[in-house]
Amino acid sequence: MSTRIAAEWTWNGERFERDLAVVFEGASARIEPAENGCTRLPRRALLPAFVNAHSHSFQRVLRGRTEHRTRADRDTFWTWREKMYHAALSLTPDDLYDAARMCFLEMALAGIAWVGEFHYVHHQPDGTPYDDPLATARAIAAAADDVGIGIVLLQAGYERGGYNRDLHPAQRRFCTADPEVLCQRTAELGRTRRVGLAPHSLRAVTLDYARRLGAFAADHAWPLHFHASEQPGENSDVRAEHGATPVTVLQRAGLLGARTTLIHAVHLTPGEHALLGAARAGVCACPTTERNLGDGTVRADLLDTQGVSLALGTDSQIQIAPLEDARQLEYHLRLSLLERAALSPPTDQTPDGLARRLYAAATTGGARSLGLPAPESRADWIAVDLDDPSIAGAEDVSLLASLVFSIERTAITDVWAGGRQIVRDRAHAGSAGIVDRFRDLQRRLW
Amino acid sequence: MSTRIAAEWTWNGERFERDLAVVFEGASARIEPAENGCTRLPRRALLPAFVNAHSHSFQRVLRGRTEHRTRADRDTFWTWREKMYHAALSLTPDDLYDAARMCFLEMALAGIAWVGEFHYVHHQPDGTPYDDPLATARAIAAAADDVGIGIVLLQAGYERGGYNRDLHPAQRRFCTADPEVLCQRTAELGRTRRVGLAPHSLRAVTLDYARRLGAFAADHAWPLHFHASEQPGENSDVRAEHGATPVTVLQRAGLLGARTTLIHAVHLTPGEHALLGAARAGVCACPTTERNLGDGTVRADLLDTQGVSLALGTDSQIQIAPLEDARQLEYHLRLSLLERAALSPPTDQTPDGLARRLYAAATTGGARSLGLPAPESRADWIAVDLDDPSIAGAEDVSLLASLVFSIERTAITDVWAGGRQIVRDRAHAGSAGIVDRFRDLQRRLW
Numbered sequence: 072m073s074t075r076i077a078a079e080w081t082w083n084g085e086r087f088e089r090d091l092a093v094v095f096e097g098a099s100a101r102i103e104p105a106e107n108g109c110t111r112l113p114r115r116a117l118l119p120a121f122v123n124a125h126s127h128s129f130q131r132v133l134r135g136r137t138e139h140r141t142r143a144d145r146d147t148f149w150t151w152r153e154k155m156y157h158a159a160l161s162l163t164p165d166d167l168y169d170a171a172r173m174c175f176l177e178m179a180l181a182g183i184a185w186v187g188e189f190h191y192v193h194h195q196p197d198g199t200p201y202d203d204p205l206a207t208a209r210a211i212a213a214a215a216d217d218v219g220i221g222i223v224l225l226q227a228g229y230e231r232g233g234y235n236r237d238l239h240p241a242q243r244r245f246c247t248a249d250p251e252v253l254c255q256r257t258a259e260l261g262r263t264r265r266v267g268l269a270p271h272s273l274r275a276v277t278l279d280y281a282r283r284l285g286a287f288a289a290d291h292a293w294p295l296h297f298h299a300s301e302q303p304g305e306n307s308d309v310r311a312e313h314g315a316t317p318v319t320v321l322q323r324a325g326l327l328g329a330r331t332t333l334i335h336a337v338h339l340t341p342g343e344h345a346l347l348g349a350a351r352a353g354v355c356a357c358p359t360t361e362r363n364l365g366d367g368t369v370r371a372d373l374l375d376t377q378g379v380s381l382a383l384g385t386d387s388q389i390q391i392a393p394l395e396d397a398r399q400l401e402y403h404l405r406l407s408l409l410e411r412a413a414l415s416p417p418t419d420q421t422p423d424g425l426a427r428r429l430y431a432a433a434t435t436g437g438a439r440s441l442g443l444p445a446p447e448s449r450a451d452w453i454a455v456d457l458d459d460p461s462i463a464g465a466e467d468v469s470l471l472a473s474l475v476f477s478i479e480r481t482a483i484t485d486v487w488a489g490g491r492q493i494v495r496d497r498a499h500a501g502s503a504g505i506v507d508r509f510r511d512l513q514r515r516l517w
Numbered sequence: 518m519s520t521r522i523a524a525e526w527t528w529n530g531e532r533f534e535r536d537l538a539v540v541f542e543g544a545s546a547r548i549e550p551a552e553n554g555c556t557r558l559p560r561r562a563l564l565p566a567f568v569n570a571h572s573h574s575f576q577r578v579l580r581g582r583t584e585h586r587t588r589a590d591r592d593t594f595w596t597w598r599e600k601m602y603h604a605a606l607s608l609t610p611d612d613l614y615d616a617a618r619m620c621f622l623e624m625a626l627a628g629i630a631w632v633g634e635f636h637y638v639h640h641q642p643d644g645t646p647y648d649d650p651l652a653t654a655r656a657i658a659a660a661a662d663d664v665g666i667g668i669v670l671l672q673a674g675y676e677r678g679g680y681n682r683d684l685h686p687a688q689r690r691f692c693t694a695d696p697e698v699l700c701q702r703t704a705e706l707g708r709t710r711r712v713g714l715a716p717h718s719l720r721a722v723t724l725d726y727a728r729r730l731g732a733f734a735a736d737h738a739w740p741l742h743f744h745a746s747e748q749p750g751e752n753s754d755v756r757a758e759h760g761a762t763p764v765t766v767l768q769r770a771g772l773l774g775a776r777t778t779l780i781h782a783v784h785l786t787p788g789e790h791a792l793l794g795a796a797r798a799g800v801c802a803c804p805t806t807e808r809n810l811g812d813g814t815v816r817a818d819l820l821d822t823q824g825v826s827l828a829l830g831t832d833s834q835i836q837i838a839p840l841e842d843a844r845q846l847e848y849h850l851r852l853s854l855l856e857r858a859a860l861s862p863p864t865d866q867t868p869d870g871l872a873r874r875l876y877a878a879a880t881t882g883g884a885r886s887l888g889l890p891a892p893e894s895r896a897d898w899i900a901v902d903l904d905d906p907s908i909a910g911a912e913d914v915s916l917l918a919s920l921v922f923s924i925e926r927t928a929i930t931d932v933w934a935g936g937r938q939i940v941r942d943r944a945h946a947g948s949a950g951i952v953d954r955f956r957d958l959q960r961r962l963w
Contacts, residue, residue: 135911135919139871140858147856177906180927303855363922365851365859390923391907403852405811409749410593412586413811425585460623461837461926463952464959465581473581476809477836479926480907481626481943497927506909513910 072096074490077105078454080470082118084447086423087470093117095450095490102447112485115454116470118430119446120184120486121393122437124355125296125334125384127189128171128211131509132158132516134389148302148364155387156241158516160196164210166512167192171214172501173509177391179218179499181480184451184488186220187384187441189269189296189334191227191245198243205260212264218501219493221451223441225269225296226257228284230276234312245271250283258291267294267442272301273309273317278324285326294330294442296355297321300343301335301366318343327352332382332440336374337367344370348377353440356432358399360386368403372413375428382436394478397429426472450490455482518542520936523551524900526916528564530893532869533916539563541896541936548893558931561900562916565892566630566932567839568883570801571742571780571830573635574617574657577955578604578962580835594748594810601833602687604962606642610656612958613638617660618947619955623837625664625945627926630897630934632666633830633887635715635742635780637673637691644689651706658710664947665939667897669887671715671742672703674730676722680758691717696729704737713740713888718747719755719763724770731772740776740888742801743767746789747781747812764789773798778828778886782820783813790816794823799886802878804845806832814849818859821874828882840924843875872918896936901928 074095081091083102092105137154140146162170171188178186192207194200203209208224215222229245232238238246247253257266268288270281281297288295299317300306306316313320318339321327327350336347336354347354356369364387371381383396404413415425434446443449455462455474459482465473474482486494493499520541527537529548538551583600586592608616617634624632638653640646649655654670661668675691678684684692693699703712714734716727727743734741745763746752752762759766764785767773773796782793782800793800802815810833817827829842850859861871880892889895901908901920905928911919920928932940939945 132910134923135872135908135915136868138858138918138922139868140861140863140866142866143863145856146858151857173906173909180906362848362852363857365855365857367855368852392925402808406808406814406849406852409811409813410591411597411809411811412584412592415586417586417589420586420588422582422585458949458952460619460626460948460952462581463619464578464955466956469581469959469963472584476584477580479838481926502906503904506904506906509910510912513915517915 075109076112076117077109078112078115078117079457080116080466087116087467093452095487098450098489099448100450100452112454114457115484116457117452117454119434119449120451120453120488121182121433122382122441122443123178123183123186123385123393124332124382124437124440125189125357125386126174126186126388127386128174128214128388129159129162129167129192130155131170131174131388132513133387136517148366149304151364156239159192159244160241161516162192164201164206167207168210168214169508169512171211172217172505174388174391175215175218175220176499176502176505178385179220179486179488179493180483181391181393182453182483182486183393184220184486185223185437185441185443186215187223187225187296189225189227191229191271193247194244196244198246204256208260219491220488223265223267223294224260225267225294226253226260227269227271228253228276228280229271230280233274234308250280254284254287261291267296269296272298272305273313273320274305278313278320281326282324288330292330294332294440296332296334299333299336300338303338306338316340316343318346322346322350330442334384335361335366335369337361337369339370344373344377344379347374347379353380353382353436355382355384355440356400357384357386358396358403359390359392362399362403363387363389368407369400371400372404375414380436380439381432382440383432392480393433394475397433398476400432401425401429422468423471426475429475430471450487452487453483454485456484521555522558522563523555524558524561524563525903526562526912533562533913539898541933544896544935545894546896546898558900560903561930562903563898563900565880565895566897566899566934567628567879568828568887568889569624569629569632569831569839570778570828570883570886571635571803571832572620572632572834573832574620574660574834575605575608575613575638576601577616577620577834578959579833582963594812595750597810602685605638605690606687607962608638610647610652613653614656614660615954615958617657618664618951620834620837621661621664621666622945622948622951624831625666625932625934625939626929627837627839628899628929628932629839630666630932631669631883631887631889632661633669633671633742635671635673637675637717639693640690642690644692650702654706664945665937666934669711669713669740670706671713671740672699672706673715673717674699674722674726675717676726679720680754696726700730700733707737713742715742718744718751719759719766720751724759724766727772728770734776738776740778740886742778742780745779745782746784749784752784762786762789764792768792768796776888780830781807781812781815783807783815785816790819790823790825793820793825799826799828799882801828801830801886802846803830803832804842804849805836805838808845808849809833809835814853815846817846818850821860826882826885827878828886829878838926839879840921843879844922846875846878847871868914869917872921875921876917896933898933899929900931902930
């Protein structure tokens with residue numbers, strides 16, 4: 072059985088076009104000329120849904136709880152991390168499920184059809200595995216299933232507090248001392264789900280640990296994700312241990328390849344953009360988080376010049392708005408370079424050239440990072456209201472730039488994920504129950 | 518006749534409190550204990566609406582039309598300005614009305630109850646005044662009236678293209694060669710409306726011109742607004758003419774006072790933050806525009822330390838989201854300083870201290886800049902849905918930070934402006950007609 076929908080404008084992979092239908096068959100889609108028998112969506116445009124390549128769903132509980140000064144000298148990523156650890160320590164598998172449902176509900180309403188969950192809260196607070204050592208991963212996967220979005224579980228390896236630093240007590244929950252154990256558990260999960268491996272960072276794992284996960288991921292053709300160069304302090308640590316910064320160390324260890332994604336990559340050293348390009352590795356920027364945590368600006372322009380594929384992630388969940396992330400990729404460059412169209416090469420002066428690059432990061436780039444089929448071929452689409460005040464007056468070639476630079480969530484009316492309509496007229500059927508449970512969780516937690 | 522509304526949480530000027538009613542009488546409001554006879558708003562919080570202190574409403578037509586590279590070397594504010602001039606030249610008074618209604622409709626839905634319209638498109642394209650020389654100002658004021666938000670018309674004085682530079686042909690529409698004429702016209706408008714004067718910038722007017730407008734504004738106790746130090750190029754121009762940068766020149770000319778607001782103030786020179794503080798002048802930052810135009814980051818931290826009152830403006834209308842502007846005031850500092858809570862003084866470690874400062878910029882600071890009564894005393898309020906996914910789980914002391922850092926427009930359900938409810942259940946009664954007219958305008962224009 073197939074579903075055929077036709078809107079005023081449809082994204083054909085290159086541009087918005089009239090008189091097209093999107094035909095869903097199962098989890099696949101194709102685009103055809105619109106004919107009779109389509110469900111018509113007047114005053115709507117259809118476009119492939121977003122892919123969120125980097126998420127820690129439990130961090131949704133921190134929203135609004137860390138936005139203040141906590142010491143007289145200097146608040147940073149590292150002081151924020153203490154609060155994040157506090158939350159991470161407090162959550163049961165049921166709580167993780169409730170937080171993830173809240174988070175994924177908002178993703179659905181924001182037009183996200185797939186999430187890459189970089190999952191590290193594996194064990195009981197003291198580090199003992201649960202009876203089912205995959206209990207928390209399964210809880211988070213169930214949350215995605217219940218909301219109706221697709222999930223790729225990126226099982227994170229965590230080994231130590233840092234170079235010559237023991238585990239912080241809160242990190243015991245994250246730690247799987249033996250990489251082989253993490254690989255085998257992920258393989259078990261991989262029998263029924265899309266999975267990947269994620270050596271947390273070169274701070275949190277040794278190079279041997281990272282190599283073992285990298286080899287296992289390569290054998291299974293899984294995505295391989297690392298946090299890398301989010302903070303200057305992380306660079307110094309890695310330099311102290313390895314004599315070089317993370318991307319260089321990973322490259323020398325043969326860990327950069329077409330299935331590798333580096334998360335953040337904010338503080339790259341000269342030449343590392345080219346290393347990533349040569350290795351065909353990708354970068355997942357998380358600008359709403361990077362601005363929140365005071366990480367700094369991803370040099371997306373330098374990465375793009377080297378042919379590095381860019382993806383986007385909501386990471387800490389301070390905001391869940393893929394196109395706000397997309398525009399920030401460009402905007403943070405404008406703020407530091409004091410120029411416009413920073414991400415557009417001199418050769419591309421088309422009126423939607425820059426918008427296409429940013430939209431690609433939110434769709435194609437994310438799909439590549441998570442190992443998913445191309446956006447247009449999946450039955451993951453969104454409808455936007457052409458009369459929403461945030462985009463009203465845009466059509467044809469001006470529509471994509473209006474969406475990328477100005478869309479508000481009110482414009483997203485319908486979302487299909489895996490061929491199933493999960494958002495209809497701006498609402499999700501599960502909202503009330505999910506919000507109630509989450510409110511209870513927050514009251515208990517804080 | 519009074520209206521009494523009571524929600525679960527109400528902002529009392531200092532914090533959210535339970536069991537309060539907001540009582541509207543005409544355009545005024547007061548806060549009382551909630552008793553019987555109130556209209557109850559379950560799962561809602563009430564808070565004073567936003568004040569948008571800097572708007573060029575016609576620039577709404579540019580949305581999505583300038584976000585691409587236009588030359589091989591370097592796109593900047595100045596290349597954007599050429600497109601802005603093209604649009605400014607093309608619009609009739611009727612078009613200005615249609616663009617302004619679209620813009621003000623979105624402001625209403627975003628929770629803005631007052632706008633300061635920095636108005637410079639005064640004349641016919643060749644510079645000849647319309648039969649009614651206030652035709653365009655009246656058209657824009659009518660748009661605000663129709664949508665139901667309050668407006669302060671800041672009549673802009675424009676004299677020249679720059680130091681030793683004639684008017685650009687597109688600037689003829691803006692130019693009122695004789696400041697006396699602008700003052701008298703503004704006084705006429707001021708008989709029935711709130712007005713102010715706005716020497717466009719020290720690029721576009723001589724110091725004598727600015728002084729005349731400043732004196733007239735002071736005599737009438739009107740707001741006085743200037744663009745200042747938006748771009749390094751503006752600083753160099755002003756330095757070439759006056760031997761100093763704009764804020765210093767304005768201070769020496771006695772033009773900084775408690776009713777003065779400088780728009781942008783991005784490229785201040787050392788010591789100018791203190792000059793503004795000593796003069797009790799205010800600054801209106803427009804971060805969504807400043808990031809879009811590649812202007813740079815307002816050093817709100819340095820201004821705040823000097824006691825400068827901060828307001829916010831949507832300026833070029835690339836986004837209309839007051840709390841997105843508010844959070845960017847902080848975020849752009851985090852991105853450049855690589856620390857968090859940059860706008861919170863070391864002495865304020867309260868959990869909502871930073872959020873209060875940012876919310877104040879979007880309300881109290883804007884009211885001060887436009888010469889309006891205090892936010893809590895005006896019948897300009899908004900209701901937000903505590904179950905909206907962007908803020909769900911927040912209440913009491915965590916609610917304001919959740920709003921400031923994470924709110925999506927879907928959370929804003931109701932807006933009262935001047936005691937009249939203009940948004941109900943996320944909708945404005947005039948939407949369809951306003952959007953239709955605007956779509957027609959865009960089709961004609963581009």
